[in-house]
Amino acid sequence: MEEENKPASNEVVEDKNDTAPKEKTENEVKEAAEAIEEQAPPAKEMKCVVLSSFGGLKSIKIQNKPEPTPGEGEVLIRVKACGLNFLDVMLRQGVIDNPPKLPVIMGYECAGEIEAVGEGVPDVQVGDRVAAFSDGKAWAELVVVSTKFVYKLPPEMTFQDAAAMLMNFVVAYGLVFDTACIRENQTVLIHSAGGGVGLAVAQLIKTIPNVTLIGTASKHKHEAIKNYYSHLIERGADYVQEVKKLAPSGVDIVLDCLCGEDSKKGYDLLKPMGRYILYGTFQQDGDCKMRKSQLFTMANKLLILLMFRIPEAMQVLQERKNIGKITIDPAMEPKPKPVQVESKKRKDSVKADKKSEDKAKKTEPTQKVEEDKDTPAEAS
Numbered sequence: 001m002e003e004e005n006k007p008a009s010n011e012v013v014e015d016k017n018d019t020a021p022k023e024k025t026e027n028e029v030k031e032a033a034e035a036i037e038e039q040a041p042p043a044k045e046m047k048c049v050v051l052s053s054f055g056g057l058k059s060i061k062i063q064n065k066p067e068p069t070p071g072e073g074e075v076l077i078r079v080k081a082c083g084l085n086f087l088d089v090m091l092r093q094g095v096i097d098n099p100p101k102l103p104v105i106m107g108y109e110c111a112g113e114i115e116a117v118g119e120g121v122p123d124v125q126v127g128d129r130v131a132a133f134s135d136g137k138a139w140a141e142l143v144v145v146s147t148k149f150v151y152k153l154p155p156e157m158t159f160q161d162a163a164a165m166l167m168n169f170v171v172a173y174g175l176v177f178d179t180a181c182i183r184e185n186q187t188v189l190i191h192s193a194g195g196g197v198g199l200a201v202a203q204l205i206k207t208i209p210n211v212t213l214i215g216t217a218s219k220h221k222h223e224a225i226k227n228y229y230s231h232l233i234e235r236g237a238d239y240v241q242e243v244k245k246l247a248p249s250g251v252d253i254v255l256d257c258l259c260g261e262d263s264k265k266g267y268d269l270l271k272p273m274g275r276y277i278l279y280g281t282f283q284q285d286g287d288c289k290m291r292k293s294q295l296f297t298m299a300n301k302l303l304i305l306l307m308f309r310i311p312e313a314m315q316v317l318q319e320r321k322n323i324g325k326i327t328i329d330p331a332m333e334p335k336p337k338p339v340q341v342e343s344k345k346r347k348d349s350v351k352a353d354k355k356s357e358d359k360a361k362k363t364e365p366t367q368k369v370e371e372d373k374d375t376p377a378e379a380s
Helices: 002-039 086-093 159-179 196-205 219-228 239-246 261-268 286-298 310-318 340-374
Strands: 045-051 060-066 074-084 109-117 129-133 142-146 150-152 187-190 212-217 231-234 251-256 270-278 325-328
Touching (some): 074 159, 219 231, 231 239
Parallel strands (some): 212 231
Antiparallel strands (some): 074 142
8 A cells, every 4th residue: 555655645746846847937937028028118109189079179189199100001201291171170070971980190181201111112212202191190290101192292392382282282183174174265163262272273273274263252361362363252242243243144163162052152153054063072092193293293382371279270270261271380389378377466466556546545635634634724
């Protein structure tokens, strides 16, 4: 019996000896992994404009996010300027088709320098100056974009100009040459003549001889944009009668981004076989690549580039107060807001001074009467 028990006890001892080295090895691996994590540098971050919820301007936040890296067929762009469009306003309000899952980085177009390239990118290289469309995420210090929507800039073009013209001129080019097919000696009516697309349309029409271009815009914009149009009519006025005076037989084309009651008015102003075109949405199309590239060599600069804090800029665009395109410069520092504490102290100080003055005025007559009583009668 003793001999049978010995092997059993030996087996137990051997099992303990076998497991001890394994446990030690696993602990060492875990400690080594933790040490590597501690030594690894923290992930690089970038500043970006994030939409946290659909609705008002307060849903737009400046946040830090990890820097993206390009994949196959993509490039990483260091953003120098980006554009603000009505599509961004619609995204903020949540009224676009298939809205993205929130939170999301905003922005659909930008211009900058290529900082890194992914695999299978033969056409561009690090350091190239480019403009690009994005499916969002352009309002950031860095953005990853497919090379299908990246376009090299001419040497003389600035990043602000490129960001100002990209989406607006692509829409305008499609309207003028593809959809409306505007030809010489025609008459065209366009609404929102002082906006980014309106001015882009006006500049492209300049390349077609003898086109009469009638625009409607707010009165305060007329002076700035008058050289781009044959005739300008104040928005809100009875432009139908004004247009009939300028074109008694009607207009060939109406370009309308207002819709509503203006649709019927525009339709009634058309000549027989005229064309009424309602626009305001945009979809990326790889087939337009050649045309987009051509725009950089044929288009003039937009009239005015405005730079605001983003919520203010979006409000200006939504209320149609802008002239031309609004662009965003990521390198610009926001204007400091006035310190309310100091202004409050000043107000309190002014109130205190006023109270003391009022008190002094009330006490002066009393003191004078007392002095008169103490004065001898013969002195009077």
